[in-house]
Amino acid sequence: xxxxxxxxxxxxxxxxxxxxxxxxxxxxxxxxxxxxxxxxxxxxxxxxxxxxxxxxxxxxxxxxxxxxxxxxxxxxxxxxxxxxxxxxxxxxxxxxxxxxxxxxxxxxxxxxxxxxxxxxxxxxxxxxxxxxxxxxxxxxxxxxxxxxxxxxxxxxxxxxxxxxxxxxxxxxxxxxxxxxxxxxxxxxxxxxxxxxxxxxxxxxxxxxxxxxxxxxxxxxxxxxxxxxxxxxxxxxxxxxxxxxxxxxxxxxxxxxxxxxxxxxxxxxxxxxxxxxxxxxxxxxxxxxxxxxxxxxxxxxxxxxxxxxxxxxxxxxxxxxxxxxxxxxxxxxxxxxxxxxxxxxxxxxxxxxxxxxxxxxxxxxxxxxxxxxxxxxxxxxxxxxxxxxxxxxxxxxxxxxxxxxxxxxxxxxxxxxxxxxxxxxxxxxxxxxxxxxxxxxxxxxxxxxxxxxxxxxxxxxxxxxxxxxxxxxxxxxxxxxxxxxxxxxxxxxxxxxxxxxxxxxxxxxxxxxxxxxxxxxxxxxxxxxxxxxxxxxxxxxxxxxxxxxxxxxxxxxxxxxxxxxxx
Amino acid sequence: xxxxxxxxxxxxxxxxxxxxxxxxxxxxxxxxxxxxxxxxxxxxxxxxxxxxxxxxxxxxxxxxxxxxxxxxxxxxxxxxxxxxxxxxxxxxxxxxxxxxxxxxxxxxxxxxxxxxxxxxxxxxxxxxxxxxxxxxxxxxxxxxxxxxxxxxxxxxxxxxxxx
Numbered sequence: 121x122x123x124x125x126x127x128x129x130x131x132x133x134x135x136x137x138x139x140x141x142x143x144x145x146x147x148x149x150x151x152x153x154x155x156x157x158x159x160x161x162x163x164x165x166x167x168x169x170x171x172x173x174x175x176x177x178x179x180x181x182x183x184x185x186x187x188x189x190x191x192x193x194x195x196x197x198x199x200x201x202x203x204x205x206x207x208x209x210x211x212x213x214x215x216x217x218x219x220x221x222x223x224x225x226x227x228x229x230x231x232x233x234x235x236x237x238x239x240x241x242x243x244x245x246x247x248x249x250x251x252x253x254x255x256x257x258x259x260x261x262x263x264x265x266x267x268x269x270x271x272x273x274x275x276x277x278x279x280x281x282x283x284x285x286x287x288x289x290x291x292x293x294x295x296x297x298x299x300x301x302x303x304x305x306x307x308x309x310x311x312x313x314x315x316x317x318x319x320x321x322x323x324x325x326x327x328x329x330x331x332x333x334x335x336x337x338x339x340x341x342x343x344x345x346x347x348x349x350x351x352x353x354x355x356x357x358x359x360x361x362x363x364x365x366x367x368x369x370x371x372x373x374x375x376x377x378x379x380x381x382x383x384x385x386x387x388x389x390x391x392x393x394x395x396x397x398x399x400x401x402x403x404x405x406x407x408x409x410x411x412x413x414x415x416x417x418x419x420x421x422x423x424x425x426x427x428x429x430x431x432x433x434x435x436x437x438x439x440x441x442x443x444x445x446x447x448x449x450x451x452x453x454x455x456x457x458x459x460x461x462x463x464x465x466x467x468x469x470x471x472x473x474x475x476x477x478x479x480x481x482x483x484x485x486x487x488x489x490x491x492x493x494x495x496x497x498x499x500x501x502x503x504x505x506x507x508x509x510x511x512x513x514x515x516x517x518x519x520x521x522x523x524x525x526x527x528x529x530x531x532x533x534x535x536x537x538x539x540x541x542x543x544x545x546x547x548x549x550x551x552x553x554x555x556x557x558x559x560x561x562x563x564x565x566x567x568x569x570x571x572x573x574x575x576x577x578x579x580x581x582x583x584x585x586x587x588x589x590x591x592x593x594x595x596x597x598x599x600x601x602x603x604x605x606x607x608x609x610x611x612x613x614x615x616x617x618x619x620x621x622x623x624x625x626x627x628x629x630x631x632x633x634x635x636x637x638x639x640x641x642x643x644x645x646x647x648x649x650x651x652x653x654x655x656x657x658x659x660x661x662x663x664x665x666x667x668x669x670x671x672x673x674x675x676x677x678x679x680x681x682x683x684x685x686x
Numbered sequence: 687x688x689x690x691x692x693x694x695x696x697x698x699x700x701x702x703x704x705x706x707x708x709x710x711x712x713x714x715x716x717x718x719x720x721x722x723x724x725x726x727x728x729x730x731x732x733x734x735x736x737x738x739x740x741x742x743x744x745x746x747x748x749x750x751x752x753x754x755x756x757x758x759x760x761x762x763x764x765x766x767x768x769x770x771x772x773x774x775x776x777x778x779x780x781x782x783x784x785x786x787x788x789x790x791x792x793x794x795x796x797x798x799x800x801x802x803x804x805x806x807x808x809x810x811x812x813x814x815x816x817x818x819x820x821x822x823x824x825x826x827x828x829x830x831x832x833x834x835x836x837x838x839x840x841x842x843x844x845x846x847x848x849x
Contacts, residue, residue, distance in 0.1 A: 301695075301696060423752070424748045
């Protein structure tokens with residue numbers, strides 16, 4: 121039986137196991153939406169802005185590990201998705217974005233709502249396709265999903281002209297797909313694995329440095345196992361939080377610009393760094409020329425381009441991190457006779473680390489009169505469910521969350537690490553909540569970023585997605601203000617949000633509940649009230665206005681030159 | 687360091703822009719680029735001459751390999767490939783200069799492919815250094831227009847790129 125291209129697209133999504141899509145209708149996807157009208161297998165959520173829809177698909181993907189799907193119409197609908205696509209690209213999030221396109225005969229004619237979205241998104245997608253024949257839809261979608269989720273994952277854009285949606289053909293979904301130029305190397309080389317374990321057993325001051333790849337590769341359990349077998353201290357990047365329980369005594373917490381003192385000291389003094397699914401980003405390494413001067417580096421990553429991009433590497437292992445770690449665990453088990461001696465030899469290293477932890481733990485000055493943001497984060501951890509999913513925006517609140525929430529499970533922190541996208545938190549939480557209607561989903565935002573996608577309050581209320589929105593309100597764009605305080609002589613150029621907003625009334629306007637805490641004594645009761653509500657909630661906390669995120673490695677400084685008090 | 691890379695690509699929509707975007711987006715140099723279909727259906731071959739230190743060349747190689755449409759990246763180190771370039775050169779040629787142009791053409795085993803009372807158009811092939819050489823000698827006589835194809839390269843020996 122012949123069916124329309126639009127229907128074929130939906131059948132493809134169904135075959136890929138997609139249960140939820142985030143999309144916004146428009147002229148060039150109207151045929152797709154017409155088919156969607158009666159297509160019960162897919163839950164469609166309409167955001168109030170395509171950027172938010174793309175972030176929601178991203179949040180859905182990060183929380184579930186599945187491919188997120190977003191739909192937008194051609195022209196402005198498509199261009200609105202770009203920030204969402206770039207966010208996903210920088211953090212390697214598997215997504216398929218379907219954009220409507222003007223009919224093929226009009227492409228290139230500057231037609232109404234035409235834009236070369238493939239051209240525009242080329243640098244921020246893993247790959248993209250323009251569908252030019254209805255017969256190609258199924259194979260292209262099969263490839264799109266395969267490319268998005270395999271190897272180093274990433275967003276794939278599919279541009280879908282209106283006339284192709286209306287054309288008809290038979291539907292047959294391919295079971296397998298073969299792409300000549302795309303064969304990610306997933307299996308870690310056994311010789312390299314052997315060498316890696318030997319290097320670890322030869323080291324005296326080893327550190328595991330774990331990034332987002334461990335979360336994306338579902339390798340958290342293996343990371344934990346390897347660390348515990350070999351008593352290796354573990355530090356994670358922002359993206360790696362949750363891949364190793366911060367409650368474990370081997371945990372050093374997050375490293376880098378706003379990382380823990382002990383983590384940065386451990387990296388700076390290490391003689392062997394085992395990098396797992398991490399990419400030595402500038403926010404992690406500080407000044408490259410002084411980065412980990414005494415360390416040999418083992419680098420495990422599925423993407424060969426990440427290896428030796430920023431730092432020299434002594435032993436590269438290209439492969440799926442979980443595959444490599446499982447092989448390393450086996451190899452370590454085979455070296456059982458050496459383990460006791462190795463562990464004993466690490467004692468002085470562990471003692472150094474303990475001393476650093478005690479010397480400068482992550483901390484802040486308590487106050488009984490004014491709400492400290494770190495206190496709110498700690499209370500949120502204390503009062504939230506163990507498996508609560510947290511999303512953040514970008515800025516001070518993001519760093520306080522990373523420092524003080526203490527993540528123990530993978531896929532419980534959704535945050536824009538690479539691109540640093542303000543406005544990400546609320547829609548990402550929306551996507552996660554759509555995936556897990558019964559889990560607690562909390563977005564922690566500042567008063568700057570929350571307004572960038574505040575319109576999604578409507579989507580939350582309409583779709584009964586009970587996201588808990590926490591606003592740490594200091595009436596500043598706090599992170600930029602902090603830099604202005606420290607490096608620009610307190611010239612607060614455009615960083616003060618001078619117009620105070622009544623977030624309680626705002627919540628009310630959308631049909632949600634709002635709660636306000638103005639003093640430390642209110643914090644616990646506001647959180648409890650907020651968590652008790654069945655629907656979406658805003659919890660606003662008026663926090664110490666000029667609180668800074670510390671410690672801090674100033675941009676361009678060495679990791680061990682942290683500013684601890686300023 | 688100058689370096690010649692051959693890239694075998696799917697002859698797909700947009701593949702040239704993908705490669706070009708990769709080079710410009712990451713700040714890599716392209717000194718010359720030539721593209722044409724190969725003997726295998728659906729495949730094209732690009733020859734890219736680029737410049738950079740060892741680390742940059744390694745990144746270029748890996749990043750090219752990462753593109754979905756790229757099947758194979760051949761990285762020719764010194765002497766492992768034969769490299770040729772073709773140039774079309776329009777040079778002023780009047781009076782005594784006419785004989786001089788012909789002498790140079792002869793020495794470089796080039797060909798005259800168009801002639802007027804005031805000019806010669808020359809076709810020259812060879813490795814890029816030879817092309818530089820003939821241009822150097824013709825320059826004082828008055829170069830009117832020069833078109834170079836950029837290098838193409840093929841590995842030495844009996845084997846093709848895929849065995």
